[in-house]
Amino acid sequence: MSTSTLRTFIAYVEDRPGVLNRVTSLFRRRGYNIESLTVGRTEREGVSRMTLVMEADDDAALRLEANLYKLVNVLWVEDTSRAQTVIRDLALIKVGVGAADRAQVMQLCDVFRARVIDVAPEALIVEITGTGDKIEGLVDVLRPFKILEMVRTGAVAMLRSSEELALRPSVFPKPTSETAAA
Amino acid sequence: MRTATATTDSANAAPVLKSDGDSDAEPESVMRTGAQIVWEVLREEGVDTIFGYPGGCVMPMYDAMLDYPIRHVLVRHEQGAAHMADGFARASGRTGVCLATSGPGATNLVTGIATAMLDSVPMICITGQVPSHLLGSDAFQETDITGVTLPITKHNYLVTTAEEIAPTLREAFYVARSGRPGPVLVDITKDAQQASCEFVLEPPPVRLPGYRPELKARALDLERAIALIDAAERPVILAGHGIVKSEATELLRELVARTGIPVACTLLGLGGFPATDPLALGMMGMHGEAWVNKAIQEADLLIALGMRFDDRVTGNLKNYAPRAKKIHAELDPSEINKNVKVDVALVGDVKQTLASIVPNVATRKRAPWVAHIEALKGDTAVRDIQTMPHDGRLFAAHVMHDLWRITEGNALVVTDVGQHQMWEAQYYKHDHPRKLITSGGLGTMGFALPAALGARLAMPNEEVWVIVGDGGFQMTACELSTCAQEEAKINIAVINNGYLGMVRQWQEFFYDKRYSATPMKSPDFVKLAEAHGLTGIRVTRREEVAEAVKRARETPGTVVIDFRVEAEDSVYPMVAAGADLHDMIRRPVAVVPEKAAKETL
Numbered sequence: 001m002s003t004s005t006l007r008t009f010i011a012y013v014e015d016r017p018g019v020l021n022r023v024t025s026l027f028r029r030r031g032y033n034i035e036s037l038t039v040g041r042t043e044r045e046g047v048s049r050m051t052l053v054m055e056a057d058d059d060a061a062l063r064l065e066a067n068l069y070k071l072v073n074v075l076w077v078e079d080t081s082r083a084q085t086v087i088r089d090l091a092l093i094k095v096g097v098g099a100a101d102r103a104q105v106m107q108l109c110d111v112f113r114a115r116v117i118d119v120a121p122e123a124l125i126v127e128i129t130g131t132g133d134k135i136e137g138l139v140d141v142l143r144p145f146k147i148l149e150m151v152r153t154g155a156v157a158m159l160r161s162s163e164e165l166a167l168r169p170s171v172f173p174k175p176t177s178e179t180a181a182a
Numbered sequence: 183m184r185t186a187t188a189t190t191d192s193a194n195a196a197p198v199l200k201s202d203g204d205s206d207a208e209p210e211s212v213m214r215t216g217a218q219i220v221w222e223v224l225r226e227e228g229v230d231t232i233f234g235y236p237g238g239c240v241m242p243m244y245d246a247m248l249d250y251p252i253r254h255v256l257v258r259h260e261q262g263a264a265h266m267a268d269g270f271a272r273a274s275g276r277t278g279v280c281l282a283t284s285g286p287g288a289t290n291l292v293t294g295i296a297t298a299m300l301d302s303v304p305m306i307c308i309t310g311q312v313p314s315h316l317l318g319s320d321a322f323q324e325t326d327i328t329g330v331t332l333p334i335t336k337h338n339y340l341v342t343t344a345e346e347i348a349p350t351l352r353e354a355f356y357v358a359r360s361g362r363p364g365p366v367l368v369d370i371t372k373d374a375q376q377a378s379c380e381f382v383l384e385p386p387p388v389r390l391p392g393y394r395p396e397l398k399a400r401a402l403d404l405e406r407a408i409a410l411i412d413a414a415e416r417p418v419i420l421a422g423h424g425i426v427k428s429e430a431t432e433l434l435r436e437l438v439a440r441t442g443i444p445v446a447c448t449l450l451g452l453g454g455f456p457a458t459d460p461l462a463l464g465m466m467g468m469h470g471e472a473w474v475n476k477a478i479q480e481a482d483l484l485i486a487l488g489m490r491f492d493d494r495v496t497g498n499l500k501n502y503a504p505r506a507k508k509i510h511a512e513l514d515p516s517e518i519n520k521n522v523k524v525d526v527a528l529v530g531d532v533k534q535t536l537a538s539i540v541p542n543v544a545t546r547k548r549a550p551w552v553a554h555i556e557a558l559k560g561d562t563a564v565r566d567i568q569t570m571p572h573d574g575r576l577f578a579a580h581v582m583h584d585l586w587r588i589t590e591g592n593a594l595v596v597t598d599v600g601q602h603q604m605w606e607a608q609y610y611k612h613d614h615p616r617k618l619i620t621s622g623g624l625g626t627m628g629f630a631l632p633a634a635l636g637a638r639l640a641m642p643n644e645e646v647w648v649i650v651g652d653g654g655f656q657m658t659a660c661e662l663s664t665c666a667q668e669e670a671k672i673n674i675a676v677i678n679n680g681y682l683g684m685v686r687q688w689q690e691f692f693y694d695k696r697y698s699a700t701p702m703k704s705p706d707f708v709k710l711a712e713a714h715g716l717t718g719i720r721v722t723r724r725e726e727v728a729e730a731v732k733r734a735r736e737t738p739g740t741v742v743i744d745f746r747v748e749a750e751d752s753v754y755p756m757v758a759a760g761a762d763l764h765d766m767i768r769r770p771v772a773v774v775p776e777k778a779a780k781e782t783l
Contacts, residue, residue: 014392018340022332029333059519066516072337072357075392 004057008080008157011050014073022071036154051156084160090153091135093126096146112138214381216344216374217242221250223351229279231639233263237283239310242375258660260287262632264294268303269633272619274640277304277359284310285323295365296334300623304363306354313373314342327369336364344377356388361395362514399528399535407509407526412544414483416551419445424488425454426615430533436540442548446474448489450622457611467495469604472755472766473558479764481506488532491521497763511535565769576724578677578747582609584727594644598630598654601683604753606649628657638670652678652704665740666714673734674742676707679749687752711742722746
């Protein structure tokens with residue numbers, strides 16, 4: 001058996017009430033621990049896209065995929081560990097610094113290619129996009145400056161090149177008025 | 183469910199089945215209420231019998247029902263409705279339908295739905311729901327039944343408009359019966375039932391872009407499987423429910439005829455291969471014969487067909503069939519490598535898979551292996567209760583054996599859950615599929631009687647027997663009243679030992695004979711039958727069994743036979759939960775009378 005690692009899955013689902021509940025209920029019932037889960041619209045009407053990060057070995061990953069496909073509203077599942085993938089996470093970090101330390105924090109943000117998007121007399125908000133590691137790195141160096149709040153979106157993932165699009169089955173709804181009418 | 187709030191249902195007396203004549207539009211359509219559309223679609227799907235219980239939020243459907251040619255069976259508890267629809271489906275291969283109102287009516291279905299889910303039974307559950315404007319307000323008899331049943335249905339729907347009813351129900355039937363079948367629940371708000379809309383008579387094709395039930399085993403995997411089969415010296419076929427469901431029994435027989443490979447069945451696979459065939463090994467697993475389990479443990483190849491390596495079948499996974507390569511033919515990809523790691527997975531309908539394998543395997547005999555298995559039987563026959571010296575006492579196994587003999591193995595037997603279920607599986611030899619109906623996956627006590635009534639209505643020409651324990655019988659005995667009202671002919675053999683026998687047996691083996699909450703006092707089942715206007719017979723001695731069975735078969739209407747069997751008999755052999763499959767508890771060679779046994783301990 002292969003060892004458990006964090007894996008990222010992309011799931012296209014029908015945009016209908018209750019679908020998120022079905023997916024999360026599946027994970028709860030089968031004992032998968034979700035590291036992060038994001039859901040949003042896609043370029044196609046009526047289709048939502050989920051990015052799921054969880055711990056799983058090879059077997060568990062295959063069964064997870066099979067279990068997702070058993071949900072009637074799930075259209076297409078991709079285990080990103082099989083292909084080159086871009087994975088990004090976004091964090092907003094509120095740091096409790098006044099005028100004295102502000103410059104130093106902004107310098108650090110530059111190193112991490114993070115942006116300061118709001119400045120108040122006693123605090124500023126940093127926005128950073130990147131892999132989980134990169135965000136952790138920034139958090140580590142900002143910690144001494146007193147982090148007041150932090151929020152993360154969780155990972156979103158996209159396969160590189162056009163591989164994924166080619167893999168999608170023909171049953172995948174086309175971005176036309178046909179689905180909008182359905 | 184029993185009482186409705188003040189509603190104004192009486193106003194819905196629209197004339198039914200009148201075609202709106204002269205519309206020339208391409209798809210012919212008519213105006214119907216949502217409630218009428220439910221029955222229109224059921225009729226279109228070929229449904230002629232449903233099981234249900236009325237209540238406030240299904241009154242529009244019940245009112246409309248009177249104008250449609252449907253047999254409605256009024257159950258005594260909604261759990262019975264679900265089990266009846268289940269039994270109807272298992273006996274006939276059709277899709278069973280049950281109907282219940284919102285709230286408690288719907289939640290009472292839950293046990294029946296879970297039972298159907300674990301045994302992959304195609305079933306449609308229609309529930310009424312409070313009017314859509316009250317959804318989420320904790321209204322009277324409101325339950326979030328789609329939420330409740332989400333993990334125990336194959337899929338479910340909440341319908342809030344009349345327009346959605348027809349497409350949803352059609353989709354529900356398609357999902358329930360296709361692929362790996364299962365229960366689908368459709369929850370319909372009362373206002374959707376009352377509203378009217380156009381009903382298109384010609385059903386459009388179901389469009390489910392993400393649902394792909396048609397899977398086929400890959401050619402490369404089929405080749406590998408065939409090579410493994412040809413090379414195997416000690417193979418065993420493990421036949422499961424999938425053989426019965428996909429109607430692959432003929433192909434399985436052909437496979438065995440060509441390859442000479444013996445067949446062991448799961449509980450739900452019994453009947454998938456003729457039990458009286460010389461290569462039939464009978465049931466495997468926890469209560470399979472010791473020599474059958476030994477054969478599996480010694481095998482060099484397991485060919486698993488439409489089964490899922492349940493823990494009751496494998497025992498301790500670490501030491502399961504350690505020398506065997508494994509081929510797994512299974513429709514549901516999520517079952518592959520779930521419990522047992524396999525060498526070749528054939529994902530697809532098992533009938534299609536067999537059709538690809540059978541003509542391509544080498545014809546050969548496996549006489550040494552078959553002879554070896556025969557030798558593994560050892561003293562099994564000596565330990566068999568049938569061959570033990572007769573001392574006048576009545577054992578449950580006697581009842582099963584005599585019943586099998588007298589009905590010539592042709593009855594449709596519906597069993598409940600517990601000791602009697604295992605004894606039936608051991609002693610009633612099923613040669614044909616769909617002749618044993620039992621709750622395998624969920625192990626639902628109270629299943630047998632309602633499921634048998636469903637089976638009876640699906641198969642009017644079968645001889646239907648219920649075999650049930652005194653505990654399970656009392657869980658749904660209220661359905662005797664339904665049997666009486668429907669004038670259904672069912673024979674009920676109550677295996678009455680005064681205990682919750684299977685739990686008692688575990689307490690005997692694993693809890694130092696501390697009988698916690700297992701002794702059970704029952705009513706007089708003969709009088710209970712008579713109170714329903716039915717026939718009751720009591721049997722206390724083996725000599726009386728045959729006569730009672732004959733009398734039951736000849737008596738019109740449902741008959742209850744109260745078999746007062748040996749109180750503390752156990753099901754042998756037995757693999758303790760989690761133990762290795764070959765590590766079995768065997769029946770003592772002589773049945774020592776209870777008193778003497780105590781003295782020697």
